[in-house]
Amino acid sequence: MTKQITQFNRVIIKEVAEDMKGAISSVAKKYGLVINYKGGRFSNISATVRFELNTVGTNGEVHSEATETFKRMAISYGFKESDLGANFQFQNELYTITGLTPRRHKFPISAKRVKDGKAFKFPINSVLAGLSRNFKPMRGAK
Numbered sequence: 001m002t003k004q005i006t007q008f009n010r011v012i013i014k015e016v017a018e019d020m021k022g023a024i025s026s027v028a029k030k031y032g033l034v035i036n037y038k039g040g041r042f043s044n045i046s047a048t049v050r051f052e053l054n055t056v057g058t059n060g061e062v063h064s065e066a067t068e069t070f071k072r073m074a075i076s077y078g079f080k081e082s083d084l085g086a087n088f089q090f091q092n093e094l095y096t097i098t099g100l101t102p103r104r105h106k107f108p109i110s111a112k113r114v115k116d117g118k119a120f121k122f123p124i125n126s127v128l129a130g131l132s133r134n135f136k137p138m139r140g141a142k
Helices: 009-033 064-079 123-128
Strands: 034-042 045-055 087-090 093-100 109-113 119-122
Touching: 009 034, 064 093, 064 123, 087 123, 093 119, 109 123, 119 123
Parallel strands: none
Antiparallel strands: 034 045, 087 093, 093 109, 109 119
8 A cells, every 4th residue: 555645744654764774674684784863854744764784793793984983982981892792771760882083072971761762962970970970081081
């Protein structure tokens, strides 16, 4: 059954993006990749939807720019490399650290809420507090 879309809105974009992700999932599976919906932009009459394809390591860990950056720069932000994948508490919810994006100065830490897998961005101090640590920047780190 065909559904004719005459205008875009946030709900329709999410629905179309999920259908698109499903449609290309067999290609991702064929090549051993993971697909993540990364948002997009839309007006009433046009839309751009973004997906990210990530490789998967032999240990099952999904590789992304944010995960690799976390491993490389964790110590500069008061974390340990082993904190990648660690759970922390924030406002009575449990989250898992998934990466670091330094260009997002106020919210550089990426995490997923454990109960539903929804992605969030956090400030450094909130995550360190959730891990029961204080931020102690290295010399020269911002």
